[in-house]
Amino acid sequence: MKQKILKHLPFILLILGTLTYIIYFSLFSINRYEKNYSHYFDLGIMNQAAYNSYQAVKTGDMGRMLEITDPHAATRQVKRMAVHNDPFLALAGMFYFIHEGPATLLVLQAVVVALGALIVYALTCAVLNNNHHSAWLGMLLGYTYLFYPPLQRAVAFDFHAITLSVTFILAWYYFFIRKRYIISSFFFLLALTTKENVPLSTGFFSALLLLQEMKNRPALYSIKQPLNMLKNVFMHRKNRYLLLWGMLSVVWLVVTMAVIIPRAEGGSHFGSSYYSYILARPWDVPFFALRSNAREFVFSLLAPVSFLPLISPFFALALVPDLLVKILSTNENLINTYFHYDALLTGFIFIATVQGVKRIVADFPDMFAKFPQRINRIIQVMNVHTMEKTAIDKRMLSVSVIVVIVTILCSIKYSALPFARRPELHPFAPAPAKYDDVIYWKNKLKSDSLIVSTTGSMAPFFTSRRMYLDFAMDYNVADYVVIDTWDAEHGFLKNDSKPAYDLIRIDPEFERIYDNDGIEVYKRVKKS
Structure with a gap:
């Protein structure tokens, strides 16, 4: 029994952290809403869309599915797609059969996001080929995920379906590398339902994964023999799914932006005005993309994960589409990590983080293996089982120490937790009169x-x-x-x-x- 507990101790410890996260952020967000710190934008409007979808199923009046009152012309009813195409809200509304009200959305969000930590753990173990120390590193990265300040603030700031995409993106990729393509497709489809900008990233990531497959097997995908290359692309089941996901992403993006939103809104998406300067003054784009707020935004996303995504630049490329959407926008809220707008990036950031760790452990020279020997001495003093003195083990130990230190420092500096420099405790204050x-x-x-x-x-x-x-x-x-x-x-x-x-x-x-x-x-x- 003791041996089994020790074997699964990293996973057990991460489960405890995940449960704590669910409880804390459920209480935080519910108290925040009940103390009048939430708003019509966005918890109120999300609740109305979910509630009307729930009533559509309950009463049989399907005209209420995803129905809201137009926030800009309050005398008419419209579909939620007039604002954003996030049909996941209809699915979220089905949880109202358990409990009706905004608290259901807030708890659902905390639960789904927290489960992403377990996927980060499983992904780390899978990518590192279940090395005998990968479970501990997976646990540490799982906690890095739970303590990731931008994600914590997204969970704390009302409810948004896009925040759940973090877990869906991670699960999509995890089940893909485990060759569970049906389950992977399920999470891919869930991700698409969380907001209209998701297919831009999922399509790009699908293309990246297909390019990686072709790069790893150059004999099968020689551009000098295009017919054989195409034949081999379609021959493998993995590639067929990547092509399917890529095509679905493109189709869903085009249909959303050209058909669904214009019909629901009666015109183009309101967000298109954020980019009108690109056609009017294209020479401003480089200066706009490199402005100080944009640089600070990128830093605040990468610093809490020790900049590990940059160690795996190929996977870091997955950030490019949505990152451009954010930093090229004239709406400064999109590059403010207080809100939820960076949520889609988070899933890809942790995929690239895990791949960055893999590259350090497997490919880097012994620069990490030569990390000061004091680390091993400290571990011995703490009476903790020391790792075998192999280069790979030392690299994993070095990465683990760096991850722990950076996670703690960034959590203190950027998070809103009670021990942070700027804690947010107002939701736990006594209720106003x-x-x-x-x-x-x-x-x-x-x-x-x-x-x-x-x-x-x-x-x-x-x-x-x-x-x-x-x-x-x-x-x-x-x-x-x-x-x-x-x-x-x-x-x-x-x-x-x-x-x-x-x-x-x-x-x-x-x-x-x-x-x-x-x-x-x-x-x-x-x-x-």
Whole structure:
């Protein structure tokens, strides 16, 4: 029994870390939402899409599938694809049969992302050919994943389907190298459903993997014999799947950008305006890509993984498509790791990290084997079983020490955990006095048939309904309007919500029926 425990100790320790991650970030994100730190953008709008999909299945009214109230023209209902093409929200809505509400999305996100650590562990063991020390290195990389600051902040910042793509991308690649192509395809398809920009990266990565296969077997893929090359490409099952995934990615990207989003939105995707300067002033592109914020963004992505992806530049190329999408955008939020926009990159970063470790262990000269002998002495002093004195073992030990040190330092500097330099503990503070008022009105106005409008921070409490209006955009057709006065006057949409707040106080069609703890409720008294 003891031997079995010791054999599987790295995996057991990682499971404990994974469970801790799930519990901590579930509590963190739920408390954050309940203390009014979430917003209509994005937890509220995600909840409405998931809730309406749940109601579509529950009631048989399939017209509600992925339905939301247009956040930019609040008097009409549209499909979620008018904003982003992330149909995974329909699947997420099925978990509402277990528990209905935003908390379900937040827990689902924490669970799926945390499971990615176990895939990093399995991937490390597989790539290092299950070397007798690879399990320990896999555990350390799994913890590096759990402590990766950009991913932690993505999990903490409301719910986004794209955040789950981290685990889906890792699982797609892991099952691919294990030759479990059906399971791999399942995770590939899941990844495609998380956002419209995913197929750009999955298609590019599929092409990279196919090129790697051709590079590793040059006799079969000689460009001098194109017919034989094509024949050999289609002959191998692995290649057929890579071609399939590549073609599906291209088709899904084109259909999404040329058909699905324009039809749902009634025009081009709103994000296209972020890149309009490229055609107008193409000479600005290099300067824009190399601006200081972009450099800091790339550094903050690579530093927590000890820049190991750069050791495997071929796999690091997988970052290029989505990295260009981010750094060439005029929307500075896309290169801010406080948000979720870097989530798609994270999966490929950890694939490249594992491959970078493999290259150090297998290919690099003994520069890593000559790491100071003090490390072995420290291990002996700690009475820990020392590794055999082989070059590979010393390289693995050296990499392990570097990974541990860098993970700890970056977590202290960049994360929001309690021990960090800038911890975020506000979700665990006592609930504000207005919390009871919000819950009271949430329950009182829970009827799905009521049209409710609220200020942004209260949206997640009230979007479990067919039609919901963001107060900053429009409230005129609402049956009830619930206002957090501080949010209306000082929130990040104050330029729109403050004039609306001034207007509703003198609007003859609405009567204030409640005013307590900074929460005001208005009821429509006559139709316009």
